[in-house]
Amino acid sequence: MADEGSGEATRDFIRDIIQADLDAGRVQTVVTRFPPEPNGYLHIGHAKSICLNFGVAAEFGGRCHLRFDDTNPTKEEQEFIDAIAADVKWLGFDWGVHLYHASDYFEQLYAWAEHLIGKGLAYVDDQSPDEMRAARGTLTEPGRNSAFRERGVAENLDLFRRMRAGEFPNGARVLRARIDMASGNMNLRDPALYRILHATHPRTGDAWCIYPTYDFAHGQSDAIEGITHSVCTLEFEDHKPLYDWLLQHLPVPSRPRQYEFARLNLGYTVLSKRVLTTLVRDGHVNGWDDPRMPSIAGLRRRGVPAAAIRDFARRIGVARAFSLVDYALLEHCIREHLNRSAPRRMAVLRPLKVVIENYPEGVTETLPAVNHPDDPDQGQREITFGREIYVERDDFMEDAPKKFYRLSVGREVRLQGRCR
RNA sequence: UGGGGGAUAGUUUAGCGGUAAAACUCCCGGCUCUGACCCGGGCAUCCUUGGUUCGAAUCCAGGUCCCCCAGCCA
Numbered sequence: 001m002a003d004e005g006s007g008e009a010t011r012d013f014i015r016d017i018i019q020a021d022l023d024a025g026r027v028q029t030v031v032t033r034f035p036p037e038p039n040g041y042l043h044i045g046h047a048k049s050i051c052l053n054f055g056v057a058a059e060f061g062g063r064c065h066l067r068f069d070d071t072n073p074t075k076e077e078q079e080f081i082d083a084i085a086a087d088v089k090w091l092g093f094d095w096g097v098h099l100y101h102a103s104d105y106f107e108q109l110y111a112w113a114e115h116l117i118g119k120g121l122a123y124v125d126d127q128s129p130d131e132m133r134a135a136r137g138t139l140t141e142p143g144r145n146s147a148f149r150e151r152g153v154a155e156n157l158d159l160f161r162r163m164r165a166g167e168f169p170n171g172a173r174v175l176r177a178r179i180d181m182a183s184g185n186m187n188l189r190d191p192a193l194y195r196i197l198h199a200t201h202p203r204t205g206d207a208w209c210i211y212p213t214y215d216f217a218h219g220q221s222d223a224i225e226g227i228t229h230s231v232c233t234l235e236f237e238d239h240k241p242l243y244d245w246l247l248q249h250l251p252v253p254s255r256p257r258q259y260e261f262a263r264l265n266l267g268y269t270v271l272s273k274r275v276l277t278t279l280v281r282d283g284h285v286n287g288w289d290d291p292r293m294p295s296i297a298g299l300r301r302r303g304v305p306a307a308a309i310r311d312f313a314r315r316i317g318v319a320r321a322f323s324l325v326d327y328a329l330l331e332h333c334i335r336e337h338l339n340r341s342a343p344r345r346m347a348v349l350r351p352l353k354v355v356i357e358n359y360p361e362g363v364t365e366t367l368p369a370v371n372h373p374d375d376p377d378q379g380q381r382e383i384t385f386g387r388e389i390y391v392e393r394d395d396f397m398e399d400a401p402k403k404f405y406r407l408s409v410g411r412e413v414r415l416q417g418r419c420r
Numbered sequence: 421u422g423g424g425g426g427a428u429a430g431u432u433u434a435g436c437g438g439u440a441a442a443a444c445u446c447c448c449g450g451c452u453c454u455g456a457c458c459c460g461g462g463c464a465u466c467c468u469u470g471g472u473u474c475g476a477a478u479c480c481a482g483g484u485c486c487c488c489c490a491g492c493c494a
Contacts, residue, residue: 009436036483037494072493114424129492136490143490174492184423186490195492214494238424238489259427261488267431273494315443317433319426322487326431329444332483339457373454416453 012318014052018060018229027228030062034088035102035218035232037069038080038202041288041295042087044309044330051313052261053231054093065225066095070103071217073201084286087296090256091306098225102217103203105224109212110164112220112250113175113194116302117156118356121151121249123195124159132174135181136189142182143189149178163196165300166209170196175210177299179245187242191215219243223252230256234320261318267343269294308337343371343378346416350393354407359387369417372405383417 023028032053036046056065066088070076088095104107116122125133125148137143160175162168175194183189193216198209211218222230230243237260247255263271270276271294279285279293289297299309312333316325346369364386371378391407400408407413 035494039494075493119481123439125492132492133490138422140491141490142422171492176492186423188423189490192492197492205434211492213492218494234425235488236494240424262426315432319433321426321433326444329432344454344456358479370453374457403455414453 022333030060033065066099067100073199222256227256351390
């Protein structure tokens with residue numbers, strides 16, 4: 001993907017890691033993935049991840065998959081799935097035949113859950129959500145083992161199968177990994193792997209009433225697809241030990257590695273899906289593609305070229321330090337791309353009528369005006385000129401200072417498009 | 421006060437032991453049938469303290485500050 005006009009090859013720690021893996025022969029073909037949850041539209045923050053994942057794959061001759069992380073049917077919709085695919089495509093990326101859904105792997109994931117139970121590494125917990133929370137401990141205090149933690153394999157298997165069969169209501173039981181309730185890493189305090197959710201899934205419908213959690217689905221999905229570099233944002237760093245623990249205890253077909261980078265923060269801009277969803281849901285904006293939204297759809301509707309977004313993503317770089325990018329950089333990228341292609345037009349927002357007294361009355365002439373000063377191919381258009389014209393109010397000043405180059409009393413000015 | 425991660429110009433990034441680089445912003449100036457674009461020029465005690473070294477932004481140790489984690493969200 002050539003990002004015209006601004007293109008030195010970028011280098012960052014992710015690309016360095018990949019290059020090293022390639023050089024050392026640890027991986028033959030780079031395979032990355034962009035894994036959005038279809039619970040909303042994509043925004044400029046996702047663009048950073050998309051450009052990184054697809055960009056890296058293209059640069060190293062590998063491939064990038066588009067995978068919908070659809071493990072929570074209570075907040076996901078087909079509309080979002082369609083919009084996300086359209087936005088990624090619009091941004092200029094192509095996943096080819098590699099379009100996947102975590103839900104494609106539900107049967108396999110379920111089998112692996114039973115595998116874990118069989119090895120005594122997972123158990124069905126009957127505690128309520130509140131009880132589980134209370135027993136989890138705090139950041140500084142260890143948690144307490146559940147009374148159901150020592151349940152036998154046979155009973156766990158039976159209960160888990162009945163969970164799948166729909167015998168229990170939402171929240172009645174949950175399948176948990178048996179790791180360490182005293183771990184300093186909260187994600188290792190027997191994390192939930194499967195929960196009961198009697199909800200209709202946009203793709204699997206009512207085939208399931210138990211769904212895998214992000215932790216139980218992500219790494220294994222990566223492994224199934226042969227992802228070599230699973231790149232995500234920093235807040236998942238604490239999940240990596242669990243990601244690795246699961247891959248280590250399951251007979252997965254490949255061994256992906258997770259790497260984290262800092263998510264994008266833009267000045268004066270909300271990039272929280274939760275908040276953006278609220279704005280749309282409560283009608284504060286006219287939908288996800290409202291031009292005021294920082295969504296890809298909103299930017300597109302505002303007239304922002306995809307190339308400008310790609311350029312922006314390239315310029316902000318990829319690192320692990322928290323950052324708050326200046327909105328001016330985005331604006332600069334947009335202007336730079338638009339300046340090269342946008343046809344020029346004239347308009348007055350606050351009109352001030354000007355009568356050219358030494359120009360004949362009742363006469364009108366048609367003048368040519370170039371559509372783009374630096375691009376003859378964009379041709380010309382015609383504008384009408386006469387005795388009466390309108391200029392911007394700010395372009396006139398009766399008693400103007402020395403450096404005022406606009407219309408003033410007793411001074412000469414030239415009109416654009418009618419220079420002479 | 422548990423665990424994990426991070427600190428380089430106003431902002432974001434580069435630098436990987438040899439004397440701080442780029443982009444954006446901002447300021448000064450030039451150019452201009454868009455005061456746009458463009459073109460000159462300016463803007464850094466590399467968080468801190470100590471150590472190792474001929475030499476440290478880079479290595480080591482201690483501080484300080486910032487971010488993330490207690491969903492059956494992702």
